Amino acid sequence: MKRQLGLIQGLVAMILLVFVLITGKAKFQADILSLLPQNIQTVVQDAESHFFDGNKRHVFISFSGTDAKLSHDQFFSLSQKNPWFNVKAIELDLEKSVQFYLPYQGVLLADNFLKALSSPESYLLFASQKLTEIVNPFVSASIAQDPSLSTAEFVEQAFAKNDGLALEDGRLITTSSLKGQQQFIIIFTIDNEALNVNKAITVAQEIKQVIHQVEKQYPESVVKYSGVLFHTAENSSQAKFEMSFFGGLSLLAMLVMVYFVFRSKTALFAVILTIMNAVIYGFIALALLFDSVHIISLVFGVTLIGISIDYCFHVLTELHNKKPSLTMVNKSIFLGFISTALGYILLTLAPMSFLSQVATFIIAGLVGAMVCVFTLVPTISSSKSELNNSTLDKKLANLIKLIKKFQGRRVGLLIVVSGLVFVSYLLIPIKFNDSIADLNGSSATLISNETFHQKTLSGQDVKRLFILGSTIEQVLQTEEAIRARILALSTELDVTPQVKGISDWLPSKQRQNDNNKRLKLAQSNDVFSSWEEATGLEVTINTSAPLTYQAIKNSVIAPYVLPFIYVGLNSGLGVDKENHNDEFVSLLQLSNITTAQLVSIIEGFGGQVIPFDKAENISQIMNDSRESLLYWFMLALIMFSLVIWIRFGLKAACNHSLALVLSVSIALMLSYMIQGPLNLFNVLAMMLILALAIDYLIFYQYRGTNKFNVLAISLSALSSLFVFGVLIFSKTPAVYSFGLTVMLGIVSIFILAPLSVVNKEEP
Amino acid sequence: MNISFAKMASHLFVLFYCVFSLFSINSAIADNTVIPTTSADKVSLSVEQVENRLQINQGGFVSQQGDFIQRKYFKVLKKPFLSSGNFVISNDEFIWKTRKPVESAITFNNGELYFKDNSGSKKAPAQASTIAQLLQHLIAGNFTALTNSFAFYDDNNTANCVTLKPKTSSMTAFIEQIILCGDKQVDEFVLFDKNMNRTEISISYNKEL
Known part of the structure; x- marks a missing residue:
């Protein structure tokens, strides 16, 4: 049956x-990012996906050194025949962008333009400066329709903030250079499929092969690569290797052990x-x-x-x-x-x-x-x-003898061990440090490349803010209020903070209204008169309809603007009919701002402004989870003690609980001594130690120190040691921490479990 | 008063002629005679042919410094907008200082761009890097470098001039074509933008550095 x-x-x-x-x-x-905890607020989570999901498919290759340009061109040429190489031609249609903004002259003013309106002299200087520039496509495209040059300056400022890259001779170069060296960058987008485990490994390998060819041809150049693709490839190769190697090794060890015993x-x-x-x-x-x-x-x-x-x-x-x-x-x-x-x-x-x-x-x-x-x-x-293995019998008999000897001195031993553990915790307070890096088994080269590219493309001290509002106007006004605080702060700083966001392209209606008033005031104060005299042009200020998001979203500048705004429509009425259920989130990117400065900048905005730091958020969540897991561990321990108390009595409950607490404490202390600051995964290991230790305690409690029970528990402990022990060779810090603590916990409970058995039920 | 139709027509013609002539004269004053070459005029040139034509050999380039006068012709401006300044050029450095009517400076040093305007702002215009490098190559007569972004054509009008037409999107975004003239060294170039406004830059060299 x-x-x-x-x-x-x-x-x-x-x-x-x-x-x-x-x-x-x-x-x-x-994908390492999919392991990360999700934000609790749905709108923030959706906005996060909107802002950053596309970046997962980007691959960044940078070229520096004396042959940077040549190696860039060589990589470009070699990659073109590969299906994964999909570089979008960058079409900067400045002319059309200026034409889009021209109907809104009179309501759009850039910061520099506003400053220039203070007097006829400063305005003349500003406008003359614009005209002395050898080529200024913004001025050229708009001066006939907008002689005040306000549109030209507004569009130029918006484009200037667009990113840390410039196009030169068809190549992307970084606007900030490193040690006087120009960096060339190639950014291409891979298909979603290329991020699948096996495909990612192949594509990453092919890209690295091309890089290797380029480096061989131009040894003076330095080529760096980064992107989620490489993390996926490295982590999946590593995981595959670890799974087959660790799994195979522990399986083989256990089979050998089984054959040796039985x-x-x-x-x-x-x-x-x-x-x-x-x-x-x-x-x-x-x-x-x-x-x-x-x-x-x-x-x-x-x-x-x-x-x-x-x-x-x-x-x-x-x-x-x-x-x-x-x-x-x-x-x-x-x-x-x-x-x-x-x-x-x-x-x-x-x-x-x-x-x-x-x-x-x-x-x-x-x-x-x-x-x-x-x-x-x-x-x-x-x-x-019966088992017919004299060597095993002998060893087993010795082990049982030892266990019984220990059991005879259990009180003394438990006091000594407890004392040692207590003193060690007093002398060496355990520190914790949770970090997203624990989940990442990527190579140091890749992590350093990524940091390098982030600094090159976005600048130093980059901070991101999510601005929340129930209307776009509310979001824009909040952005402008933050910009005003940054502007006030920038006068005290050596390095000018940079701000990038939707309000570069679309000022709030309130701001547009103010702008128009400022322009009209300037005209009534004859601010434009010197310029008009010098050029023969006539500046007229109109009151045009304000620029709206609806006008922008299908325009030529939409590709620059939409990445900075997430629109969550809950009313089903469409974006043209905003209502109070709708949610809007904009992304404001700040650079050259320290964390302390950021705290003062966003003070008082409440839930409307959320600093977004994925790594920091995750570390915080991991930290919170670790602390809550400690409470859950205590709860689980109490529940287990209650069950033992009911089933085997108070003394057994106290002894078992002590054995469990000591095992976990020893495992954590030894892990700390070996590994350094502990993390969430060491604490997760505690839960597993608890689960395994309960097994041992229950078996000892039910079946005592009979030969077969001791043999089974010893084999269990050995097999667990094989399995968890090999995890300490993992390159992923989380897996290493988990394996180390579980392994140490098993050794501890294997020794302490028989000491805690009282009133044993003989079968 | 009884004026015949023919007389009235002749008066109108004379009036129209006078107005047209005045307009033409004004335009001629405001607008220089330099006109962009059309595609029909074009005969493609190689780097060597350009160097031979202008008798400029980039291999023999030495550091230079000098003055420039820039005339900006916008269709809406009645007269050209004048500015002037000086420059320094060497293999690894390029300084372009505008002195009048407002001071500003672009420095391109080992691939790194520095900018300063009359207000002390260090924020370079969006296209400054591309323009600075373009100027450096134009003044140095570095046609080999320019060939990455431009195609060269024979300018049928003048023996010592060549026409450069951009071939990359980064250049076509704001330059329609350049006419460069010189004899042994670059003396003048005219940049036409997308709106066919033009900027003429005349160069005079002081002495070799």
């Missing part, structure tokens, strides 16, 4: 596996079958429940092998008992599963979505392992012959 059930579940699992593979439901991704092929087969069943269950659950599976979830998921094999060990060792009692073992396994599953469910409390995937994979996998060990394993390994 059991065998039939086991075979049926296996068959169903195989059918489901084939189904998810054939229907393509199993999709993988390695000396039987059926035991090996049982172990392999349990792991396979577990992995298939986990994989099917992931494929069915999630749109796409993050590859880093699978790296963490390697731990399934270590936990699922434990169940098999308990059944296998019991089956080799003279009087096997599988009911007791199954009861222990089930209780262990519940506790482990609860531990993993706690992982989903963390803000990172991939942890839900890890929890799903492990819990479903453990169900698979449990079904397998309850049905198939007893039928294929029912030899009922």
